[in-house]
Amino acid sequence: MTALRKDSLLRLHDCLKAVIYLLNLPLFWLTRLTPRRRRRWVFGAWQGRRYADNPRHFAEYVSRADPSVECIWVATSSSAVAEAEIAGLRAVRAYSLAGYWLTATAELAIIANGVDDVNRYVCPPRVVNLWHGAALIKQIGCNSRLLETRDRTPGLLSRIFPFHRGWPAMGYIAGSDMEAEHLRSAFSVERSRIFVTGYPRADILVRQQGRLSSGAPLNILYAPTFRDLDPLLPLTMIRENLRVITEGLKQLNAVLHVRLHPNTLSAAERIHDRIRVNAPPADGPDVNMILCDMDVLITDYSSVFVDFLLTGRPIVFAPFDLSAYRQQERELAAGYGDASLTPGPICDDWEAVIEALALFSQGEDRWEAARRSSLEDLCSRRDGKSCARVLEMVNSLSDRVAEVW
Structure with a gap:
């Protein structure tokens, strides 16, 4: 045009x-x-x-x-x-x-x-x-x-x-x-x-507390926040790191479900057998319905992690574009990066994300206490x-x- x-x-x-x-x-x-x-x-x-x-x-x-x-x-x-x-x-x-x-x-x-x-x-x-x-x-x-x-x-x-x-x-x-x-x-x-x-x-998430029953595959949700300047940037970053992600998912016997922000207009697609981009949110299930069935959450600056805290399950933070996001999209809270506000590993690239997921899949969860502490501060009404x-x-x-x- x-x-x-x-x-x-x-x-x-x-x-x-x-x-x-x-x-x-x-x-x-x-x-x-x-x-x-x-x-x-x-x-x-x-x-x-x-x-x-x-x-x-x-x-x-x-x-x-x-x-x-x-x-x-x-x-x-x-x-x-x-x-x-x-x-x-x-x-x-x-x-x-x-x-x-x-x-x-x-x-x-x-x-x-x-x-x-x-x-x-x-x-x-x-x-x-x-x-x-x-x-x-x-x-x-x-x-x-x-x-x-x-x-x-x-x-x-x-x-x-x-x-x-x-x-x-x-x-x-x-x-x-x-x-x-x-x-x-x-x-x-x-x-x-x-x-x-x-x-x-x-x-509904309060009633889903605790780990899901062990089984295969591991279901991982990637729910990035919205970007005004480039709404499809998260998908671009996945495609640019496709080999690292798919090999890691294969080793973990995991499936990555990508849930874009509701304001993002994108067609449903399967980038790889182990990477599934959900249907456009306007036609898909409410995100909290999806959270109930996920073993791990990956996000960047989205507050969806606060809801996921209620399940007690692991969270990985992936602010790949942190500097650019802060300068061009939105200011972040002063505590971003502190365990009290971001109770999970903070990863600079997809390789670090895969490493963090591998530790969680092996039962090594050093962030459980931090998540409980954040839950007390951020979700005071959770009955x-x-x-x-x-x-x-x-x-x-x-x-x-x-x-x-």
Whole structure:
């Protein structure tokens, strides 16, 4: 694609977006006056593309635990709608007539990213953000200078179109006091808005604690974080080290499952008999479902390791592009590299990763105590009752709203 054609397509996209924004702006202000249906809650995640993450697990719990709540999953993809319906939830396309009406009349929106997880144009003003990762490794929001520089959205645009970037949630959740403080500064909100409940998606992992039964092959998950500048870099690095990786996996009698970040668009493929790139996350299982079946986790800067700590199984950190990532993508927490925050071997290349995996496979686990210590600090609520605590929190916020109305 030539630069001229690419520029023309971007201009056309911007024009279409402006038209859609202008058409929806009156609806946005009109729905601020729309009566809200008490106990109607809309749920969504990942810009409506996926039936996943904390809102998914929480919606399924609420639908069983509290029949007074009308749970509605709102999605932009047909696969997400179908998955929610199979799980027993009512589900609608976000920008269908039903999606507009049900979202516009809902009491609350429960999301994982932003207001575009549901129907951004008529999203209820009362939002509960269950977030999509432990905010401990990467700096996010106001804490990231790189993100602030990269996001050049004019302030005037957000003031004219409030749904462009959304608004602060009335409640957030965290897995520990440490994470709650990170979220407070990242979102620039009062600490009283952040509730240390634990994450709904983690409840299934609490029930998976301990080693998997011994057997072949060894299942290893490689779950790298997202990279704005080169989303497919992890696959590139695998191909560049294919011989080292495949020979190591053969010696270990292991299979490497590659799970890319949900924002990465990539086709499913089998690079080698022992290396399997999972289907695009929008069409694949929730990552915590995969974690349950994995013997070892390899990651770089992703907070997925915090969830995996709940299983008690080994973790390998593989920050192959550490310097470039820090300079170009995202700042990291000051403790990155310390055993308290990264409780596992830190490997500079795939050869070191294979060596670390070999030690774990032989039963040599020098990091077990460090993982237990990190678990105490990073997952203070790990009794399998996070969904129940989140429901109590949301009900409390809902009652406050009812009193205002």
